[in-house]
Amino acid sequence: MPILSNVLGFSLFGLASRLGQLSIEHRKLTSNPAATALCTAVFGYAGYWAWRWDERAAVILAEKRAQIEEHKAKRAATAGAQ
Template sequence: MSLLGSVSGFAAFGVLVRTYALGLQKRPLFSNPSGHAIAAAVFGGFGYYVHGLQQRQEDLIESKKEVLLKNRARAEEIAKKQAAFTQ
């Protein structure tokens, strides 16, 4: 997911949550637009954090995958040497 999509998606969700909460309270939805802006900023910031978290996790998974592939190749090499030695 792209950074812009993540941030804007979470920001839109924040505005939706704010509007829903005001609707439940039967208050005017757009009487105080700064509340919507604050909700969008908070949820957008959370979306930015989640995007960074996903990137860090993907990098960590990729590095662990490389280590596992190297270990597997080394183990296969050792097994071939042992098989050649025993014959």
């Protein structure tokens, strides 16, 4: 469910930015629905990309933490042997 909430959140932000743009230009909110849908889809894809980036970063951090723990264990073993 985190992916769905992330994509929907970014999509709603895209929709809000498009509606804000139209209100600044004093145009009807339904003047170009294709552009509104495109803006929502692009922001939704950005939300998906951000979720994927976050997942990949979590994997990389877990691998690095495991490597650090391994190095600490090796140093403790060599220090204990001396």
